[in-house]
Amino acid sequence: MQDANKITQIIIAEIxxxxxxxxxxxxxxxxxMAELGVDSIERSEVIIATMEKLGLKIPMVQLHGPRNIGELAALLATKTAG
Incomplete structure (x- = not known):
């Protein structure tokens, strides 16, 4: 399982x-991301690039809900656990 803090750093680098x-x-x-001015297309690009770095292939619809970068990282961390 990837560490959520490490995933947070990957997301920030991708942003x-x-x-x-x-x-x-x-x-x-x-x-x-929205508060930072990242639009929905850019957000998708950030998430896709992050998933590629993590070796994840999951539907984007499973990633709706997190309200900030940390929550997104935590969700991705649970997905890397299998």
Missing amino acids: RETVPELADQEISASDA
Whole structure:
């Protein structure tokens, strides 16, 4: 099982890569992507890239619900556990 903190760092790195204007912004696990200005298409790109790095293949509909980056990381961590 992947550590949620490690997954949080992967998500933040993917946000910075997908949305270059956020490269220098402080981003934490308690931030919501929408509040950071990440639109739904960019959010999908971030999640897909993160899942690829984690070796996960799960339907996006299973990833609705988390309200911030930390909750998303925790959910992905449970998915990596199998």
